[in-house]
Amino acid sequence: MALVNHDTKEVQFKIVYCGPAFSGKTTNLQHIHGRIDDDRRGDLLSMATSTDRTVFFDYLPIDAVLIKGYHTKFQLYTVPGQVAYNATRQLVLRGADGLVFVVDSSPEKLEENAQALRTTEENLAQNGVVMDELPFVLQYNKRDVPGAVAVEHLNLLLNQRPTPFPVVEAVASQGYNVFATLNSVAEEVLQRFHASVASGGGPGWGVRDQVGATVG
Amino acid sequence: MTDPSTVPSSSGDYQLNLTTESARRFREVMRGFLDETGCSMGAVIERSGAVIVSEQRSPGNGVKLPRADSVGALAAGLFASTHMLAKQIGEQEPPEVICHGQDMHMFVAPLSPEFALLAVFPNRVAVGLIRLQARKVAAGIMADLGQIIRNVTVLAPASGSPPSEERENLFLRYN
Ligand SMILES: Nc1nc2c(ncn2[C@@H]2O[C@H](COP(=O)(O)OP(=O)(O)OP(=O)(O)O)[C@@H](O)[C@H]2O)c(=O)[nH]1
Ligand SMILES: [Mg+2]
Numbered sequence: 491m492a493l494v495n496h497d498t499k500e501v502q503f504k505i506v507y508c509g510p511a512f513s514g515k516t517t518n519l520q521h522i523h524g525r526i527d528d529d530r531r532g533d534l535l536s537m538a539t540s541t542d543r544t545v546f547f548d549y550l551p552i553d554a555v556l557i558k559g560y561h562t563k564f565q566l567y568t569v570p571g572q573v574a575y576n577a578t579r580q581l582v583l584r585g586a587d588g589l590v591f592v593v594d595s596s597p598e599k600l601e602e603n604a605q606a607l608r609t610t611e612e613n614l615a616q617n618g619v620v621m622d623e624l625p626f627v628l629q630y631n632k633r634d635v636p637g638a639v640a641v642e643h644l645n646l647l648l649n650q651r652p653t654p655f656p657v658v659e660a661v662a663s664q665g666y667n668v669f670a671t672l673n674s675v676a677e678e679v680l681q682r683f684h685a686s687v688a689s690g691g692g693p694g695w696g697v698r699d700q701v702g703a704t705v706g
Numbered sequence: 707m708t709d710p711s712t713v714p715s716s717s718g719d720y721q722l723n724l725t726t727e728s729a730r731r732f733r734e735v736m737r738g739f740l741d742e743t744g745c746s747m748g749a750v751i752e753r754s755g756a757v758i759v760s761e762q763r764s765p766g767n768g769v770k771l772p773r774a775d776s777v778g779a780l781a782a783g784l785f786a787s788t789h790m791l792a793k794q795i796g797e798q799e800p801p802e803v804i805c806h807g808q809d810m811h812m813f814v815a816p817l818s819p820e821f822a823l824l825a826v827f828p829n830r831v832a833v834g835l836i837r838l839q840a841r842k843v844a845a846g847i848m849a850d851l852g853q854i855i856r857n858v859t860v861l862a863p864a865s866g867s868p869p870s871e872e873r874e875n876l877f878l879r880y881n
Contacts, residue, residue: 492721493756497729502756532773535780546783549755551775565755565779581786585754686721 491585492683494560502563503679504585505672509592510599510606511571514631514662516542518592519550519566521668526552544570547582554676564676571606580613588625588679589614590671591655592662593648595630595638604647625678628655629671631662724758728850732759735846739825742839746810747771747826750817750847753786755779758821758851765828769810772826781824785814804833817844821851 493502507515516536523534530553537546548568555562567586569579583589591610593603611621630644641659649655656674660667724732732750739748740763749760760774788803802815813825813836823840 491752491754491756493724493752493758494721495724495729497724497726504754504756532776535776537783546787549776549779551773551779563775565775567755567779577790578787581783581790584786585752585756683721 492587498561499559500561500563501557501683502565503587503676503683504565504567505588505590505675505679506583506586507566507568507590507592508579508583508606508610509571509590509629509631510594510602511543511573513571513592513594513599513603513606514660515568515571515592516544516548517662518590518629518631518660518668518671519548519568521662521665522552522566522672523550525665525669543572544568545575546570546578557680562680564672566672573609576609576613579609580616583610583613583619584617586614586619586624587683588627588675589621590627590629590675592629592631593644595632595644596635597637597639600639600647603644607648622652625675625682626655627671627675627678628657629660629662629667630657631660633659633666634661634664722752722756722758722854724854728854729759731850732847733761735843736761738846739839739843742842743825743827743835744831745825745827745836747774747777747824748843749774749778749781749824750843750851751778751782751822751824753782753820753822755782758854760824765810767809769828777826778824781812781814782822785816785822802837813840815840818848818851 491504507518509515516538519534523531532551535549536544537548538544547570550566552564552566553561554564567582569575569582589610591607614621614624628649630641632638641657645654645657649657656678658667658671658674660671662668736748736750736759739745740761745763746765746769747760747762750758752758755778757774757778760778762771762774764771785803788800792798792800799816802813805812809829811827813827813833814822815837816822823843825836827836
């Protein structure tokens with residue numbers, strides 16, 4: 491859900507990192523947090539167990555470039571990958587403008603990746619969103635692990651879509667291609683935003699027209 | 707008035723356009739809310755975590771107020787999870803969620819199916835007063851809130867795609 495504030499001249503987007511447990515979603519945000527100047531980002535907020543498994547979400551607000559006089563802000567979220575957290579995942583996905591699906595390239599995680607992608611598609615569908623219509627980037631992470639599954643094999647398993655998703659190979663724990671991934675999804679989000687604005691609305695700009703006060 | 711249960715939790719992709727006039731009215735209403743209640747921070751948040759408007763006043767005593775967008779994201783999460791918890795025991799939406807701290811406290815209550823009010827307040831402020839003033843906030847901004855989620859096509863920040871060099875450099879200078 492893009493939020494455009496014509497008073498403060500800000501446009502705000504929400505990008506969610508999803509994918510199976512332990513694939514490196516939080517690691518992506520940690521790297522971004524570590525590399526962006528303090529005055530361009532907020533703190534990285536993590537709701538996790540003592541062993542760093544995300545239980546609700548991680549959150550990192552960052553500022554991007556100024557485009558046509560408007561400040562662009564991205565709210566980065568991760569969801570918990572563990573199967574048990576389906577309900578919380580659903581909540582965090584709400585209003586996402588773009589998604590990064592972080593794949594674990596370890597050979598033993600193949601089926602888990604496929605399962606998580608199916609679950610993500612279901613989670614989105616329950617929010618009324620078609621996954622193939624969303625700015626969506628597949629990050630093949632952990633390319634450094636021994637026996638990492640070949641990209642062609644991962645594509646065969648995960649990327650047989652009407653229009654295949656853009657793919658970025660990464661090693662998030664070393665920061666490799668973490669920003670390339672973020673750039674890729676952010677660019678798609680912006681392009682789509684500008685295209686929609688140019689066409690004066692258009693498909694995908696669902697409008698909700700009923701607001702009622704329930705306080706009190 | 708809309709029955710919250712008839713509005714889907716989300717209706718896919720959408721955009722909120724906040725006009726200068728609405729933004730100013732929101733700020734006025736929020737300032738009034740802080741004046742009337744003595745709260746240190748007041749914000750209207752969209753249920754997916756975006757902050758529509760926020761105003762802050764220093765509570766003194768060296769207390770540092772948080773970033774509005776971070777508190778907004780957390781409060782939306784808190785409210786959403788409390789809502790789900792309530793459903794597990796057969797309850798509908800909780801009318802409010804209050805976090806009691808030592809010196810500072812937090813209040814989150816729905817204004818509509820899509821928006822919630824967030825208030826941060828010190829010990830001296832009574833919750834009853836916040837509840838009362840929350841109704842005023844709802845009344846003061848509801849027409850505009852209805853407007854901004856309908857109003858998806860006004861005033862474009864740009865037409866066409868941004869120039870490619872701008873897009874390519876989106877985050878690179880921090881990399
Ligand atoms: N070898 C290797 N390890 C990585 C890489 N990226 C992340 N890790 C490690 O994988 C483990 C899990 O990373 P997290 O970022 O916590 O995973 P997550 O996806 O957030 O997991 P959940 O919160 O449980 O869903 C950590 O020990 C990371 O250091 C990578 O590219 N290569
Ligand atoms: Mg995590």
